[in-house]
Amino acid sequence: MARPPGPPLPRLLPALLLAAAAAALPRRPCAPAGLPPDTVLGRPGANVTLSCRGEGLANDTVSWELETRRGRRLAQGDALPLRGLQRDDAGRYSCRAGGRPLRTLRLLVQDPPEVPRVSCYRRSHDRDVLCEWPLRQKPAPGTQATLWVKRRFTAENATEQQCRYFSKVQKFVCRLKVPPGVDDNKPLVVSTCVRNGAGSAAGEDKIITLSGVLKPDPPLNVTVRALERWPQRLRVAWAYPSSWDPRFYWLRFQVRYRPEPARTFTEVDQVTQTSLDIADAWRGTRHVVQVRAQEEFGHGAWSEWSREAVGTPWTDPRDLASEPGPFSSQFPAEDGTDGYGATLPPELFGAEPAEEAADGGLAEAGGRSGAAPYTFLMAGGSLLLGIALFVGIVVRYRRTRRAGGRRGAKADGAGQHALVPLAPPSPGSPLSETPLLPPAAAPPAPGPFHVTNLDYFFSGK
Known part of the structure; x- marks a missing residue:
């Protein structure tokens, strides 16, 4: 009779390996701890009865005492019932008869231990x-x-x-x-x-494995520093934990940061140095930064995050000086805000307190007087500028009239060009030697306000 073929060898290998692993596991003698004699165990909330078990106690009165409550009798009788045990009930109980101790029992009020999750x-x-x-x-x-x-x-x-x-x-x-x-x-x-x-x-x-359980301590001394003239940069620096020696093994780091109004972090991975420049920080906003570490080749787990460090990017002092206060002189927007998202006080829109509204017209006039100085200043400035321009025009016009009158008193013919007869030149002289016009007289020097010759208009002819 032929023997049936057995299972192939590849199918037996996993079972053999599991059996070998089970046989290689250490024995774990995990038995409950033995209770010493005269010890009674009770769980919280349970009921327990302690017995004195004395002989020849028929005519004697038995009393019970607890060491933590000496001098106070708990009960009388050979049995001491305890209902609804609590942890405070644990201790040593003694029973006495006729003033002599008979027995001492130790009561333990315990729960079984929790299962360890290592x-x-x-x-x-x-x-x-x-x-x-x-x-x-x-x-x-x-x-x-x-x-x-x-x-x-x-x-x-x-x-x-x-x-x-x-x-x-x-x-x-x-x-x-x-x-x-x-x-x-x-x-x-x-x-x-x-x-x-x-x-x-x-x-x-x-x-x-020893390499798989590597978990460094968090980095130390995390600092956040602003960089001058860089309003969107922050420099983060930290140090190796004291439990890690960087002379033989290195760490790689992960940095996360967020501006304080935000709740989500931005993370930067694969950082091998102990510093990092954040290039996209929010202007004028405080940032929260944390760093954690891992073995350089990725063995083991990441450390816990370091303590939070905070920093604010550099701000130009001129920008701080030009920022308006909470109640600036800017015109409010129609929606009741100052253009920066801040709600303006109601009194800027004519809503007055109850005390001022009760005073009638005087309170109303006083409430509107806040914008009057700006209106008067603008109107007064415009009026003064118009007067100054008018006076300048009048003065210039008068000076021009005086200069024209003096030129009009000149002799007749002054300023006129003499007529030259157009006789033909002598036959012996060349054409170029006979001038067509006599040399013109030098014009008079103009006055301080003259731009063109005005003699034609003020000659009196």
Whole structure:
């Protein structure tokens, strides 16, 4: 009988790899923490009954006390019922009979621990790996957190690390020391376990690489400076974080900025220097700038954004001096604004306060007197200019008349050209030697206001 053919080898490889990976995972002894003797566990909101269990107490009165409330009897009897437990009910309870202590019980009021959701990061290539997870509420006293790390697909034992709880940030943090010479691209398996008296919780196995968990700290000392004579430029500068050594490894940066009226940021990528010039800033507007960093080749994650830094582009002092105040002398627009988007006060449009309107015509006249000085100044200036022009014309006309009268008193014939007989020249003289006209007399020097010869009009003929 022929044996049926088995599955082809390529189909078996994924299953074999998964089986090998499962076998290579570290064992996680994540069991609840054992309770010591004479310890009773109760969850918040539950009901618990404490029992003294004394012998020969039939005729003796049993009383209960809590260490935090000494001198105050809680109840009498062999059993002490507690309803609706709260965290304040935790503590040591003692039962007494006839003045002698019989038994002491410790009551724990706890919830099982939260399931850890671990994230790991490394601040630089020469730093240890930190794995952490946040908590919604403070863990119960005595809660323990453990982290195991081992290389994937190896049979070596896992490295165990104890984690600490930091109440200020409400996180568990585990430090994984990286031995020198470890390949940054080799995968590692990280396992976590949290346990207390009420139970335990194991986190999902996380596979990481040392280069993949790189996450630098945010850049430091971010400053924004204006550039003189550049009203649309800002210069941003920053420094490497103290946890990153730039002598061996570099960072690349991303800068984002926005003017304060806007809510969206403009981002600039692939910045390799520790400074950047913003060329499209808004004139006279304060800008908010932030910077973050990543490993130069893109390994790992971006850092958190730096603290916000603010700066305003350079403004020409002459522009500041020429800017109108909130109530300028410009004519208001028809829509009740001053042309810059600012609403003008109603009194500029004739709306007067109630106190002035109650005074009748006097208040109305006083309200209109604001525009009178400008009208009078313009009318007075025009009138003075007209008078000055009229006086100048009259003076010039009079001087012209006087000069004309003096020239009219000259002798007859003055200023006339003598007639020359047109007799033919003698036969012996050449034609060019006989002048056609005698030489003209030199004209009199004109007066200060003469432009043309006026003798023809004022000769008296």
